[in-house]
Amino acid sequence: MSTSPQRPEPSRRFSVAPMMDWTDRHCRYFLRQLSSQALLYTEMVTTGALLHNDAARFLRYDECEHPLALQLGGSNPADLSACARLAEEHGYDEVNLNVGCPSDRVQNNMIGACLMGHPQLVADCVKAMRDKVQIPVTVKHRIGINGRDSYAELCDFVGTVRDAGCTSFTVHARIAILEGLSPKENREVPPLRYEVAAQLKRDFPELEIALNGGIKTLEECRQHLQTFDGVMLGREAYHNPYLLAQVDQQLFGQDKPVISRAEALTRMRPYIEKHIAEGGAMHHITRHVLGLAQGFTGARRFRQLLSVDVHKTQDPLALLDQAIELLVGH
Numbered sequence: 001m002s003t004s005p006q007r008p009e010p011s012r013r014f015s016v017a018p019m020m021d022w023t024d025r026h027c028r029y030f031l032r033q034l035s036s037q038a039l040l041y042t043e044m045v046t047t048g049a050l051l052h053n054d055a056a057r058f059l060r061y062d063e064c065e066h067p068l069a070l071q072l073g074g075s076n077p078a079d080l081s082a083c084a085r086l087a088e089e090h091g092y093d094e095v096n097l098n099v100g101c102p103s104d105r106v107q108n109n110m111i112g113a114c115l116m117g118h119p120q121l122v123a124d125c126v127k128a129m130r131d132k133v134q135i136p137v138t139v140k141h142r143i144g145i146n147g148r149d150s151y152a153e154l155c156d157f158v159g160t161v162r163d164a165g166c167t168s169f170t171v172h173a174r175i176a177i178l179e180g181l182s183p184k185e186n187r188e189v190p191p192l193r194y195e196v197a198a199q200l201k202r203d204f205p206e207l208e209i210a211l212n213g214g215i216k217t218l219e220e221c222r223q224h225l226q227t228f229d230g231v232m233l234g235r236e237a238y239h240n241p242y243l244l245a246q247v248d249q250q251l252f253g254q255d256k257p258v259i260s261r262a263e264a265l266t267r268m269r270p271y272i273e274k275h276i277a278e279g280g281a282m283h284h285i286t287r288h289v290l291g292l293a294q295g296f297t298g299a300r301r302f303r304q305l306l307s308v309d310v311h312k313t314q315d316p317l318a319l320l321d322q323a324i325e326l327l328v329g330h
Helices: 025-034 047-052 055-059 077-089 112-117 119-132 151-163 194-203 218-224 235-239 241-252 261-277 299-307 316-327
Strands: 014-016 039-046 068-073 094-099 137-145 168-176 208-212 230-233
Touching (some): 025 261, 047 077, 077 094, 094 112, 112 119, 261 316
Parallel strands (some): 039 068, 094 137, 137 168
């Protein structure tokens, strides 16, 4: 994939969060069938994975996925700037630095939320990337970490990174507890504190601040957009993806019909067929669409077809057609 011409800066009014093991290229292709406007993020990719492995494999995507951001994990300014350059060369619309992931595995490599304790290092990383690329460099972070969770320390972090030239921050409105909690618990145990993120927006009005954490409905999105410049949904967008079908109309004011569940999956058929022809398995893709079926007769059968029967069939596309039929009218 060659360098694309400079694209306009992506809108961050509504985005789907980077989620490990979930927001791979197949998931993003599916989500794009539901919304043309949502900003999509890759899974976090570490600088080591890009610099020492097959970068093209990690950076691969379909052109329809734009607007598309690459999230990087790392803390070495030179490595991050090299990876940001790779992102730009591959046509990504944005590079985002992960300063929010609380996993032990990433902490040991100085990746993720532990970097909130090192504002100047994050600033150095941002500056190194911005010096190398024209595309936006953004930061996703928590409101603090245990032992460094005062509002003054949060402002110190944001102000220091802003001074390095970052103008767009996505704030997961929970602290991260770096010892004793799993990543899953860190998404649920520390309380959501939207008021802290809102104060940040008031104190840094010139910055673009998007809110992340616990948002479940488009009505909540609309409410938060009265305070924030953008909203980012994570698990809800994955487990209930049909929520995205009305994003373009409700949050971007587009006047077009809402795609049906059946039509969204029908649009995936050629993509799935191609993946199978290239030697891939259908479940690599259909594992991401299970949330399409919720709350109607046949929903359970739909999920069984694509999560259990898919591993036994000799004719996966016939199974897909059965699954599409179950969605008709819902």
